[in-house]
Amino acid sequence: MLEQKEFNRFVTDYNADYLYLLKRAATGNYNCLITSSRILKDFHDVIMALHNSLEVNFDIVPYPFTVRGSSEYFSQLGFNDVEVMNILGFVVFVRSAFGKEFEECMEEERPLYCTK
Amino acid sequence: MLNNQIADLIEPEIPELVQLWADSVRDDSRITSDSDLSEGGLKDHLDQVLAELCEVLRVGEIPTTRNTHEAHVSAYTRFRMGYRARDLACELSLLRMTLFNFMNRKLLNLKVDIEIEKYMSACQIINLYIDEEIRYAFSIYTEPSTEPNP
Numbered sequence: 534m535l536e537q538k539e540f541n542r543f544v545t546d547y548n549a550d551y552l553y554l555l556k557r558a559a560t561g562n563y564n565c566l567i568t569s570s571r572i573l574k575d576f577h578d579v580i581m582a583l584h585n586s587l588e589v590n591f592d593i594v595p596y597p598f599t600v601r602g603s604s605e606y607f608s609q610l611g612f613n614d615v616e617v618m619n620i621l622g623f624v625v626f627v628r629s630a631f632g633k634e635f636e637e638c639m640e641e642e643r644p645l646y647c648t649k
Numbered sequence: 650m651l652n653n654q655i656a657d658l659i660e661p662e663i664p665e666l667v668q669l670w671a672d673s674v675r676d677d678s679r680i681t682s683d684s685d686l687s688e689g690g691l692k693d694h695l696d697q698v699l700a701e702l703c704e705v706l707r708v709g710e711i712p713t714t715r716n717t718h719e720a721h722v723s724a725y726t727r728f729r730m731g732y733r734a735r736d737l738a739c740e741l742s743l744l745r746m747t748l749f750n751f752m753n754r755k756l757l758n759l760k761v762d763i764e765i766e767k768y769m770s771a772c773q774i775i776n777l778y779i780d781e782e783i784r785y786a787f788s789i790y791t792e793p794s795t796e797p798n799p
Binding site: 604 | 690693694697704714715718719721722725728729730788789792794
């Protein structure tokens, strides 16, 4: 059975990875971010599923998984206005690169390859 | 399908719905956490929440943690703002009322021929979506032992 301590470590790792993903998006360089996003969203879903089904708590709150967010949300995570615009630009990039919305790409069963 | 029709009614009216909701929050004397918020800060992210709800309605999915990400962002942002939990609960109650009042008025005005089972199914999705945000809010308000570091 998963223990609280291990669960906390999952959440800590997820939070670090999510922040790293946002930091990359914040630079405006979106190459391969879609692949990372899919893996990270799965990780987030697993954390939420474990929290739902096991006797574990959010000792540490996992960041909600979104790249749509809001300027308030991303500001709280430490990003400035330009970086927030770049993060939000990722959604526009995904739409133009893959011809579908970000959320649809997250649910896509086929692999989505990096675009340059 | 009624779920699609309701999503089609809500989506183009999201700015109006957000404004109606914001006005009801400002008018509600039980809510005090909003007093320091600008109009933008108060409305923050609700448009994305409603867009996500429309998508969940269209797909006809039961709302779970997997399809309520923007609702979680909304609750999380309030939590980090220092919003009181009971004020967030009031806000979400007002959101539910705003949505149902809007939806019912539209359906009545359009004289849509509705099967009650389908209407109940759509209502259930809206209720469960908001309930998932409340459930998530309970967790993040009551469980953390440490503040997450940005």
